[in-house]
Amino acid sequence: MFTDKRFHQYSLSSLPQDLVSGLIVGVIAIPLGMAFAIASGVKPEYGIYTTIVAGILISLFGGSKYQIGGPTGAFIPILFGIVMTYGYENLLIAGFMAGVILLFMGIFRLGSLIKYIPRPVTIGFTAGIAVTIFTGQIASFLGLEGIKRHEEFIKNIQEIIINLNTTNFYSILTAAICLGTIIITPKIAPKVPGPLIGLIVSTLVATILFPQHVATIGTAYGQIPSTLPKLHIPEVNMEIIMKLIKPAFVIAMLGGIESLLSAVVADGMTNSRHNSNKELVGQGIANMVTPLFGGIPATGALARTATNIKNGAVSPLSGIIHGVVVLLVLVFFARYASFIPLASMAPILMVVAWNMSERKVFAHILKTKSTDALVLVVTFLLTVFVNLTTAVQVGLVMSAILFVKRMSDIMITAKALPNYEAKRKKVETGMVSDTHDCPQISIFNIEGPLFFGAALTFEETIMSTINYKPKILLLRMGRVPFMDTTGEANLARIVHHFSKNGIVIISGLNPQPEAVLKKTGLYETIGKEHFFTHTGEAIQFALEQINKNKCLGCKHFAFNECRVLSGSEGAESSKQRIRALSNDAKELMN
Structure with a gap:
């Protein structure tokens, strides 16, 4: 020992x-x-x-x-x-x-x-058990006679009420x-x-x-x-x-x-x-x-x-x-x-x-008026009025469903463009408008776990937004910590659909999603050369793939290079301007 x-x-x-x-x-x-x-x-x-x-x-x-x-x-x-x-x-x-x-x-x-096991579930059934124990001792405290004990809480309370006339003062x-x-x-x-x-x-x-x-x-x-x-x-x-x-x-x-x-x-x-x-x-x-x-x-x-x-x-x-x-x-x-x-x-x-x-x-969780409070109350009531087994099962299922919903709610799939006025020229959402967007390159910021609860919304958002069929689809996935097979399947559908007429490139892919893509073969389908560590490198690659003729006369100016490509600057300075701006994309880091 x-x-x-x-x-x-x-x-x-x-x-x-x-x-x-x-x-x-x-x-x-x-x-x-x-x-x-x-x-x-x-x-x-x-x-x-x-x-x-x-x-x-x-x-x-x-x-x-x-x-x-x-x-x-x-x-x-x-x-x-x-x-x-x-x-x-x-x-x-x-x-x-x-x-x-x-x-x-x-x-x-x-x-x-x-x-x-979520805390609202443990607090809920613990409080429920406490109520059951406390009420179960009322009959002995009052010295009631003729009490029949039941499993059901309501029946035990009814027994107490029915036999109150037998209360023993001693x-x-x-x-x-x-x-x-x-x-x-x-x-x-x-x-x-x-x-x-x-x-x-x-x-x-x-x-x-x-x-x-x-x-x-x-x-x-x-x-x-x-x-x-x-x-x-x-x-x-x-x-x-x-x-x-x-x-x-x-x-x-x-x-x-x-x-x-x-x-x-x-x-x-x-x-x-x-x-x-x-x-x-x-x-x-x-x-x-x-x-x-x-x-x-x-x-x-x-x-x-x-x-x-x-x-x-x-x-x-x-x-x-x-x-x-x-x-x-x-x-x-x-x-x-x-x-x-x-x-x-x-x-x-x-x-x-x-x-x-x-x-x-219990009171503290109730004050939050959150989904945790709902799980707490349901678990508590089921413990008291049904049984502990049902309470824990329902509490766990509710917690899981609500957790999935919360995770899917924080998933962000939004179009983005570089903000050249920012210090590090970050790619940000909210930069895209009807007059400021690139017809040939679509950039999406993806944030949150790409799992079964959020994968469909992710796919639908992208597919509905790129119906004009741009040449390049850039997915910034540096803030996707996790991907399951459902998320991979939805990404695969986007890749297969978009690859018919364009190119999908991905930047900032984390180790876990990368491992999933390699196991399923989607990594090879997309192509190793289409994965980039930094967004700047990905944008530079994308600009090299676009149809320069379509840039002529474009007034969106989504990137610094756009003024040169659209012909808005003189021909004599275009080469110098391109050289001066060629390094801008490198500053667009995750």
């Missing part, structure tokens, strides 16, 4: 810091683990098992020095839906399959792909005490875990003052065992695999996204750098082993990771210690957990939902 780069320069003097941070995070993780499990529709001990097994394995095999793994709030809607649809046993299988997917994602070095009081303690504790003692203190205080008050008036973990789920369950391998066959592949993939994708986002935040807090592929391998191993001990899917936990860092963690050893601390608490104190009121768990999850809601970033 200590050959791991994450333990580089580790010494015994660092051990106390890891012990302290591991102890604090372990204490915080206990109520969270139980709360996440209950909200996911399974027994509270399964959250404890996940915290122990996954917490140790993610720290042991992951790619971040500070990552704390375990059950998280983001998984709640997904896991609850799987439990409702397929049952707890199949949840374990889906979790194992998700672990396999994550493992292979890490092995095949797909960790970097997560960064391509549950509200218990929850309020817990919530108040969670809020006040950080202000009084910043390093003391508020959720644990809130849980203890509210449990003591409820147990001493009104023990029979609130539902507890014991009355709802029975006593929590004080040991880890025996290793259990679920029965798996091809039919079950095919049935669970979609939920497994969703678990893997969400787990990968959340763990890598957490690792990125940890990097920012510590000026370190995680290994994204190794992190996915660690997450995969953890999620393959945890279900064998009855645990639910796990991922990197941002809040616990941040707490780990703030309390002085130095290495992954703090994460391992955090898992060991939870194991010791399970062994020695599990029997006391049965006294915890369910109303005390609700505020813990509500605070988690509030903290993960990204409300400030």
Whole structure:
């Protein structure tokens, strides 16, 4: 283990810091683990098992020095839906399959792909999950009876409204005490875990003052065992695999996204750098082993990771210690957990939902009133009212379509001519008019990626503009960073059409478009001699190809040479004038 780069320069003097941070995070993780499990529709001990097994394995095999793994709030809607649809046993299988997917994602070095998920999508579904978690705890906070839990958000809200008449004052009081303690504790003692203190205080008050008036973990789920369950391998066959592949993939994708986002935040807090592929391998191993001990899917936990860092963690050893601390608490104190009121768990999850809601970033993106805001709102609403899978799929597709549109909108295809009044005599758009244009040479400035979203507009613009069939078509492509095969095909049509009566020349071609043209053979079709590094060279070449007789009497004067070529200057000075202007074109650089 200590050959791991994450333990580089580790010494015994660092051990106390890891012990302290591991102890604090372990204490915080206990109520969270139980709360996440209950909200996911399974027994509270399964959250404890996940915290122990996954917490140790993610720290042991992951790619971040500070990552704390375990059950998280983001998984709640997904896991609850799987439990409702397929049952707890199949949840374990889906979790194992998700672990396999994550493992292979890490092995095949797909960790970097997560960064391509647009921020409005991640903020949208994170905020949506937060709303789902928060509203899901209202019934427990109020102590409502007869509540039936559903996958659909609307039905759950309807259940709350229908059963409001069963509100339990003692549950509200218990929850309020817990919530108040969670809020006040950080202000009084910043390093003391508020959720644990809130849980203890509210449990003591409820147990001493009104023990029979609130539902507890014991009355709802029975006593929590004080040991880890025996290793259990679920029965798996091809039919079950095919049935669970979609939920497994969703678990893997969400787990990968959340763990890598957490690792990125940890990097920012510590000026370190995680290994994204190794992190996915660690997450995969953890999620393959945890279900064998009855645990639910796990991922990197941002809040616990941040707490780990703030309390002085130095290495992954703090994460391992955090898992060991939870194991010791399970062994020695599990029997006391049965006294915890369910109303005390609700505020813990509500605070988690509030903290993960990204409300400030959400509001900031909305203020932009841009397409990103549209993606954000759609992803958020679909997460709340439909499901996370649909939300992410639609969000990604919308982002891709809107990105293509934005890229096509910035594509510029416009006629241009040299501006001889400018300092460097640049070729600029806006110089062409009815009385100032060259009938024999058409110059186009092409700017932006020439890809499928913009290629047709590029072709149509040029074809509709050069219907008078000039002799030379000069395409300035120095600002075309990228070309795909669609762009190449549209360019090829222009070349084939124009080459029947004229010549196509190109200046400033970048390496990537050049490579595409060479692969498709269009480079040879155009001719190597028709490619120029600088526009000045291309214009000089073009002037040598035009029909000089057509220049006689022309009053457009698009180029400095035009006055000589049109016969506007005396014959005796024409040769001298041509020599004087012959170098002007060389100054027309990209």
